[in-house]
Amino acid sequence: MPVREPIVLIEDIKQLKRETDTAIFAHNYMDPDIIEVADYCGDSLGMALAAEQAKQKNILICSVRYTAETAAVMAPDKNIRLSHSQAICPVTGQMSAVRVRKYREDNPDVCIMASINSSLEIKAEADICADAENILRVASSVKKDKILFLPDESLGNYLKENMPEKEIEVWPGGCPVLRSVDISDIELARQKWPGVPVVVNNACRSEVRKLADFCASTGEIVEYCNKSLHEVIICDEISIHGRLYRKYPERFFRQLAPSKLICNSMRLTTLEVVERALKGEAGEQIILPFDLAESARAPLEAMIKAVSRKRKTK
Ligand code: SF4
Numbered sequence: 001m002p003v004r005e006p007i008v009l010i011e012d013i014k015q016l017k018r019e020t021d022t023a024i025f026a027h028n029y030m031d032p033d034i035i036e037v038a039d040y041c042g043d044s045l046g047m048a049l050a051a052e053q054a055k056q057k058n059i060l061i062c063s064v065r066y067t068a069e070t071a072a073v074m075a076p077d078k079n080i081r082l083s084h085s086q087a088i089c090p091v092t093g094q095m096s097a098v099r100v101r102k103y104r105e106d107n108p109d110v111c112i113m114a115s116i117n118s119s120l121e122i123k124a125e126a127d128i129c130a131d132a133e134n135i136l137r138v139a140s141s142v143k144k145d146k147i148l149f150l151p152d153e154s155l156g157n158y159l160k161e162n163m164p165e166k167e168i169e170v171w172p173g174g175c176p177v178l179r180s181v182d183i184s185d186i187e188l189a190r191q192k193w194p195g196v197p198v199v200v201n202n203a204c205r206s207e208v209r210k211l212a213d214f215c216a217s218t219g220e221i222v223e224y225c226n227k228s229l230h231e232v233i234i235c236d237e238i239s240i241h242g243r244l245y246r247k248y249p250e251r252f253f254r255q256l257a258p259s260k261l262i263c264n265s266m267r268l269t270t271l272e273v274v275e276r277a278l279k280g281e282a283g284e285q286i287i288l289p290f291d292l293a294e295s296a297r298a299p300l301e302a303m304i305k306a307v308s309r310k311r312k313t314k
Pocket of ligand 1: 176
């Protein structure tokens with residue numbers, strides 16, 4: 001097939017979506033072109049809730065595996081396909097379910113809270129799940145005084161710093177992309193763009209977060225930038241800058257540490273991959289072991305109950 005311009009490919013994908021009755025859900029970290037063909041764009045929780053409510057039977061998740069698995073748990077009546085079978089978040093391999101199970105045996109009084117960025121096996125061991133945007137709200141709903149938060153050490157530390165009334169335990173681990181940013185990157189950006197506010201993802205290291213003017217989840221960063229009429233330095237995965245730059249070409253969004261803030265797993269999904277996945281030639285149909293899915297559903301539902309608010313759509 002001859003090489004097609006993105007604009008042509010986008011139209012072909014939209015046509016294919018109609019023919020196959022498929023909804024496309026794109027993670028916040030997808031390229032702007034993928035968001036262009038998506039019916040929904042948001043975080044993993046948002047996508048899982050949107051999958052539950054979608055009128056289409058077929059849903060193509062453009063993200064990494066744990067997002068597609070979470071959607072499959074929450075919407076078992078839908079056909080969930082992951083755009084690229086190798087799109088695996090390295091965080092999901094950082095912790096074993098066996099270790100968590102052993103911890104529970106030894107610490108029955110501790111609430112185990114799993115990040116939504118965890119494997120299905122870890123979720124299945126947890127009491128409740130949490131995402132970056134709602135972590136404080138979810139933790140507030142926990143009755144127990146002590147919480148083990150895993151597998152993201154940075155987000156766990158964020159929880160610890162913002163919820164001194166609870167005893168929070170964290171284990172080493174977390175997003176290698178966001179954790180690659182260090183103090184020198186912030187200092188360099190401040191030298192380059194003096195006086196410009198720096199917005200930092202709350203899954204970055206504590207020392208980096210402490211230097212931020214605004215620290216929040218990706219969804220909240222996008223919201224902040226949507227409202228800001230001024231220059232902003234963004235410390236989040238590089239796709240966020242690309243998306244905002246496309247939406248507001250007249251504004252000045254600056255990317256902090258552009259060579260570090262790239263998630264290779266998210267970048268695997270291109271327009272060509274989306275088209276092939278819609279044709280069933282790429283990606284993977286998500287089929288989960290029933291018992292594992294049921295065990296993971298309870299902590300996800302506990303999170304949704306704790307959050308219980310309307311989610312934003314694209
Ligand atoms: Fe995983 Fe980090 Fe990539 Fe998200 S950005 S998929 S947490 S490696």
